[in-house]
Amino acid sequence: MNSREITKDEIKIRRLAPEEIPRPPFWGSRHLKKISPEKVLPFLNVKVLISTRWQLKEKASLPINSRLLPAALLSSFLEEARYKKLLQFQAAYGYFPACSQKNKLLVFRSESDDSPLVFRFPALKSFPEVSVAHFFLPQEAGEKDVVAFSLVTTGQKLDAFIKEKWARGDYADYFLWHGLGAELTEALAEYIHFKIRQELGLEPEGRPDYAASLKKKYRGRRLSPGYPSFPQLEDQTKILELLKAEAIGVSLTETFQLVPELTTTALILHHPDASRYF
Numbered sequence: 376m377n378s379r380e381i382t383k384d385e386i387k388i389r390r391l392a393p394e395e396i397p398r399p400p401f402w403g404s405r406h407l408k409k410i411s412p413e414k415v416l417p418f419l420n421v422k423v424l425i426s427t428r429w430q431l432k433e434k435a436s437l438p439i440n441s442r443l444l445p446a447a448l449l450s451s452f453l454e455e456a457r458y459k460k461l462l463q464f465q466a467a468y469g470y471f472p473a474c475s476q477k478n479k480l481l482v483f484r485s486e487s488d489d490s491p492l493v494f495r496f497p498a499l500k501s502f503p504e505v506s507v508a509h510f511f512l513p514q515e516a517g518e519k520d521v522v523a524f525s526l527v528t529t530g531q532k533l534d535a536f537i538k539e540k541w542a543r544g545d546y547a548d549y550f551l552w553h554g555l556g557a558e559l560t561e562a563l564a565e566y567i568h569f570k571i572r573q574e575l576g577l578e579p580e581g582r583p584d585y586a587a588s589l590k591k592k593y594r595g596r597r598l599s600p601g602y603p604s605f606p607q608l609e610d611q612t613k614i615l616e617l618l619k620a621e622a623i624g625v626s627l628t629e630t631f632q633l634v635p636e637l638t639t640t641a642l643i644l645h646h647p648d649a650s651r652y653f
Contacts, residue, residue, distance in 0.1 A: 428554030
């Protein structure tokens with residue numbers, strides 16, 4: 376969320392005109408089963424990886440040839456991951472007609488669907504007059520909006536490799552590899568989000584501005600279940616149904632945890648006001 380305080384008088388989300396609603400290139404879901412690491416790695420947030428995931432200092436006072444220098448550590452891990460072919464990036468994403476009904480978002484499987492999936496969102500604690508649903512055209516507008524969903528996974532191989540570290544008692548390596556795996560999953564999610572923005576006409580064609588993406592300087596937001604604005608983990612079931620998750624080997628446990636572990640889902644807001652609140 377932006378650091379500037381938004382006053383009560385400013386809490387107002389502009390209703391977009393029909394011609395301002397992005398037009399998706401297709402309705403429904405698509406699957407990407409072999410995503411090149413070269414497309415994903417530029418979206419890796421190295422600063423977050425080192426300082427938050429690994430809890431290391433970027434300029435540690437260690438011998439210059441030390442493996443624990445963060446840059447050298449990252450380089451060696453990525454080299455090992457490539458050599459062992461651990462990076463099996465896959466994704467499912469798609470576009471669906473939608474409209475809001477108070478704090479509910481009605482998501483239609485197709486343009487002819489008359490029994491939508493219902494997502495319920497709480498009012499934000501900081502802005503009690505706002506919920507995620509308010510960023511979509513209301514049902515009474517008589518026009519459908521568009522919502523995008525994404526599902527990304529680093530695959531079974533990296534997941535099994537990391538779990539094996541724990542099983543063998545290599546806890547330090549487990550900690551480092553798990554942190555890298557989690558941040559690689561975020562990088563993949565950010566890459567797919569960028570692809571969605573491009574397909575919706577919200578980003579120019581060509582080389583992405585990686586620095587802007589890492590700082591979330593773009594239109595809209597990517598929100599995942601389990602966070603305060605989107606708390607219902609049960610909604611994972613609906614997202615996996617819409618995106619036909621089984622096509623990329625993703626499933627859910629009885630407690631709605633994603634399998635493989637290094638997997639994440641998201642709802643994509645395209646509304647330009649979303650960046651003011653999230």
